[in-house]
Amino acid sequence: MFNLMKIEMKKAKFGGYIKTSLIINIVIAAFVILIMSVDNSPNAQAHIQVNEASMQNNLSAILSFVSLFTKVAFIVYASVLLSRLVIDEFRNKTINILFMYPINRKKLIISKLLLIMTFTLINIIFANIMINAIFFIYNSFAHVVSFNFDTTLIVEHTISVIVTAITASCISMIPLFFGMRKYSVPTTIVSSIIVTSLLSSSFSSHFNLNDIIFIPISLSIIGLVIAYLAIFNIEKIDVTN
Amino acid sequence: MTYILRTHNLTKTIKRKEIISNVSLNIKKGEIYGFLGPNGAGKTTIMKMITNLIKPTSGEIEIFGEKLINSSIYVLGRIGSIIENPIFYDKLTAKENLELHCEYMGYHDLEVIDESLKLVNLRGADDKAVKDFSLGMKQRLGIARAICTRPEFVILDEPINGLDPIGIKEIRDLFLKLSKEFGITIFISSHILGEIELVADTIGVINHGRLIKEVSMEEIRSQNMDYIEVKSNNCERVGYILEHFLSITNFKVIDNKYIRVYDSKIAPNEIMKILVMKDVPVESINLKRSSLEDYFLSLLNRGDIHV
Numbered sequence: 001m002f003n004l005m006k007i008e009m010k011k012a013k014f015g016g017y018i019k020t021s022l023i024i025n026i027v028i029a030a031f032v033i034l035i036m037s038v039d040n041s042p043n044a045q046a047h048i049q050v051n052e053a054s055m056q057n058n059l060s061a062i063l064s065f066v067s068l069f070t071k072v073a074f075i076v077y078a079s080v081l082l083s084r085l086v087i088d089e090f091r092n093k094t095i096n097i098l099f100m101y102p103i104n105r106k107k108l109i110i111s112k113l114l115l116i117m118t119f120t121l122i123n124i125i126f127a128n129i130m131i132n133a134i135f136f137i138y139n140s141f142a143h144v145v146s147f148n149f150d151t152t153l154i155v156e157h158t159i160s161v162i163v164t165a166i167t168a169s170c171i172s173m174i175p176l177f178f179g180m181r182k183y184s185v186p187t188t189i190v191s192s193i194i195v196t197s198l199l200s201s202s203f204s205s206h207f208n209l210n211d212i213i214f215i216p217i218s219l220s221i222i223g224l225v226i227a228y229l230a231i232f233n234i235e236k237i238d239v240t241n
Numbered sequence: 242m243t244y245i246l247r248t249h250n251l252t253k254t255i256k257r258k259e260i261i262s263n264v265s266l267n268i269k270k271g272e273i274y275g276f277l278g279p280n281g282a283g284k285t286t287i288m289k290m291i292t293n294l295i296k297p298t299s300g301e302i303e304i305f306g307e308k309l310i311n312s313s314i315y316v317l318g319r320i321g322s323i324i325e326n327p328i329f330y331d332k333l334t335a336k337e338n339l340e341l342h343c344e345y346m347g348y349h350d351l352e353v354i355d356e357s358l359k360l361v362n363l364r365g366a367d368d369k370a371v372k373d374f375s376l377g378m379k380q381r382l383g384i385a386r387a388i389c390t391r392p393e394f395v396i397l398d399e400p401i402n403g404l405d406p407i408g409i410k411e412i413r414d415l416f417l418k419l420s421k422e423f424g425i426t427i428f429i430s431s432h433i434l435g436e437i438e439l440v441a442d443t444i445g446v447i448n449h450g451r452l453i454k455e456v457s458m459e460e461i462r463s464q465n466m467d468y469i470e471v472k473s474n475n476c477e478r479v480g481y482i483l484e485h486f487l488s489i490t491n492f493k494v495i496d497n498k499y500i501r502v503y504d505s506k507i508a509p510n511e512i513m514k515i516l517v518m519k520d521v522p523v524e525s526i527n528l529k530r531s532s533l534e535d536y537f538l539s540l541l542n543r544g545d546i547h548v
Contacts, residue, residue, distance in 0.1 A: 007344050011330060093328050100292050101345040102318030235311050238295040 004103070004111035012085055017119070024077065025127045028069045029134040036062065036135075036144050059147040062135065063157045070127040071168045072196045078120040078172030079192030083185040085112045086176065086230075091183040109231045113176075117169040124165035163213070170220030171195060173227040180230060195219070243270045244303075245394050245426045246291065251300035253286060253450075260286055261450040263300070268428055268443075273420050275441030276430035277537060283450040284430040288324050288398050291428075293317065305393070318346055321392035323400060327383030331372035335363065335382050338371060339389055348390040357389035358382075362411055376403030384412065388419060395419070397429045401436055409436065416440050438533040446540050453540050461536055469502040469509050471516070472524040476500055482519050487512065501529075 086109070089095040099105055139145060174195050179188030199219060246268040253261040261283045268274045278284050289295040291302060293309060302309040304316055329338045339354045358364050361381040366374070374382065380403050387395050401409050417440060419425045431437050437444060438458070445455045473479050476494050483489045483502065492502045502512065509528050516523050 007341065010344075011333070011341055013332075092331070093325075094330060096294060096324065097328055097342075098345070099294060100317055100320070100322060100324075102314045102316075102347065103345060104312075104314055236296065238289075 001107060001111055001114070004107060005115045008085065008112055008115055017081065021074070021077065021123050021127070024073050025070075025130050026134075028066070028073060028127065029131045032062070032066055032069065032131060032135055033138055033144065035065070037142075058145050059150060060153055060157070062145070062147075063132065063154075064160075066128055066131045066135070067157070067161050067164055068200055070124050070131065071164055072200055074120050074123045074127065075168050075172045075196045075199075076189065076192050077123070078116055078169070079175040079179075079189050081116045081119065082172070082176055082179060082192075083188045085116060087179045087183050087185055087188055090180070091185070105234045106231050109234055113173065113227050113230070116172065120169040120172050121165045124168055125161060128161045128165075164216065167216035167220040170223040170227075171199065171216065173223035174219070176230055177226040243306075244268060245270050245305060246428065247303045248287075248291075249301050249303070251287065251290065251302065252298050253290065253295065254298045259450060261290070261297075264447070264450070264452045266445055266452065267455065268426060271420065271424050271426055272442040273416060273427045273429065273440050275437035275444040276428065276447065277432065277434065277437060277444055278430070278447035279432065279541070282447045284447060285325055285398055286450075287447070288322070288396055288428075288430065291396060292320060292322055292324060294324070318390075319392055320394050320396060321387035321390065322396040322398075323380075323383040323387050324396065324398045327379040327386075329371040329379065329382065329386075332370055334368050334370055335366060335374075335385075336368065338382070339386055342386050343390060346390045353389045353391070357385040360388070360415060361385045362408075377405060377408055380404055381408070381412075384415070388425070391423070392425065394426045395428065397427065399431055400429060401431060401433060413440055434534045434537055444533070446537060448541055458533075461533065467528060467530045469507070469512060470525075470527045470529050471500045471502065471512065472498060472526070473500065473516075473522060474498065474524070475522060478519075478521050479516065479523075482515060482521065483512070486515050486519075 089098065098108055101108075172192070175188045175192040178191040179185070181187065199215065244267055246266060248264055248266045251261055251264040251266075252259065264283075264287060266274075266287070276284055276287075286295060290297050291304065291309070293311075293313060296311065304313075305319060307313070307316060309316065330341065333341070335358065336354060339357070340351065343349070343351060343354065355364070361384050363378065363381045363385060366378060371379065371382065380400060384397065384400055387397060401412055404412060413436065416427055416429070420427055420440075429437070429441070441458055443455065443457045444461070446453045471479055476497055476499075479500050480492065480494060483492055483500070487507060489502060489504045489507060491504050492500055494500050509526050513523070513526055516526075
């Protein structure tokens with residue numbers, strides 16, 4: 001399985017995708033810095049700086065802001081990968097060649113999906129670390145916002161990022177359902193945008209566990225079911241496209 | 242006699258239409274099997290069924306002596322194939338495509354890549370992305386891919402499409418080499434009859450999803466005798482002379498212009514000599530050979546007129 005994933009990475013020239021995700025990270029970091037700078041115009045800042053509680057809110061806002069953005073970006077990015085690695089194989093009929101190899105069809109598809117899910121998971125976790133690091137380093141020079149480092153908050157947030165990353169990597173499988181209907185790349189990407197916009201329609205600086213857990217987990221179960229449906233029948237179908 | 246591939250009453254129904262009906266093929270080890278049929282006869286569908294891409298509705302396929310089932314995968318490692326069109330990962334180069342193929346096939350001797358590119362005469366172009374290849378080059382690369390892991394059985398669907406005459410000759414020689422030197426069994430479909438005639442040991446003729454005939458080339462050659470064709474504008478007299486002076490009765494007048502002599506014992510120059518002696522105007526005299534094409538057409542016409 002690991003070997004198949006390695007071949008898959010070689011085939012897709014995966015280095016390019018890693019580079020792209022680094023670029024996405026930098027863009028999000030720039031965006032976060034921009035938003036935070038605008039948000040903290042002198043008047044607002046004067047207000048914010050007064051009390052301790054809102055300073056804590058500042059930290060939490062930044063962290064959840066980054067978490068939200070990376071989640072949205074990398075679920076959509078996963079749909080691009082789905083298009084390249086799965087949908088395009090069917091569209092270009094290269095799946096015919098793949099299915100003529102002495103390899104279990106299920107394994108072939110699972111390795112592709114697993115690769116995308118792992119990549120999304122790592123991407124989201126890494127992006128959170130990288131973007132937050134960029135922001136705090138920038139902030140230590142530019143002093144865009146001020147806040148107190150609160151260890152419990154950061155621990156809490158780290159857990160939430162990991163949960164988000166896991167659920168997001170499962171949710172990223174949902175576009176497969178729409179994309180596989182007619183092997184269409186636009187459908188795949190558009191459906192991923194719709195899914196993320198549904199998922200992230202409400203945003204508050206306070207995160208509570210229910211918010212993080214309930215909807216994402218049910219959606220990620222749907223994602224896993226879709227991924228399962230994509231592979232469970234693959235042994236029996238005719239490849240006639 | 243060992244068979245590489247046998248199918249028993251293979252049938253495929255798609256949307257209640259029978260595409261393939263009761264096809265029973267028998268391909269012997271080491272031979273080149275030519276699969277003939279007009280467009281849409283079901284050649285590709287049968288090939289896809291053999292490689293497990295399409296599942297038969299009924300009937301069974303026995304390959305390397307084993308029954309092919311949904312989960313048969315190891316058998317696929319012993320087959321090389323091009324089915325339908327030569328398809329590749331377009332953005333990768335020829336070499337990368339073959340490397341991928343070897344990895345998926347579980348074949349780790351990468352020297353075979355250069356070797357097979359050389360066999361199909363595609364060296365020098367191996368660092369170019371496949372999307373810039375012409376059809377002929379893709380076809381060559383497809384053949385290189387099919388043979389590079391040294392499979393025992395090669396399935397090629399219309400492999401000479403898009404090749405130039407020199408390419409066709411090279412590929413034909415390659416097929417004969419593979420068959421004779423490496424003992425690879427080749428299952429090749431085409432509608433270019435002249436080509437099949439030159440390489441095949443056995444042919445199967447298929448039309449409308451039915452196998453009309455499976456026959457060895459030797460048998461066809463023995464069935465279809467050579468004949469001498471005399472072109473003359475006085476056929477009656479030629480016929481008279483043939484009958485009375487050479488005592489040949491096995492001839493046929495066609496269009497009142499040509500006379501075909503099916504007697505193999507007589508040489509054309511003897512006929513020529515006697516006709517000149519008797520002062521009969523002869524426009525031409527030829528030794529002809531009835532080709533696979535005639536045989537093919539007669540087979541198809543017997544069963545069905547619109548082909």
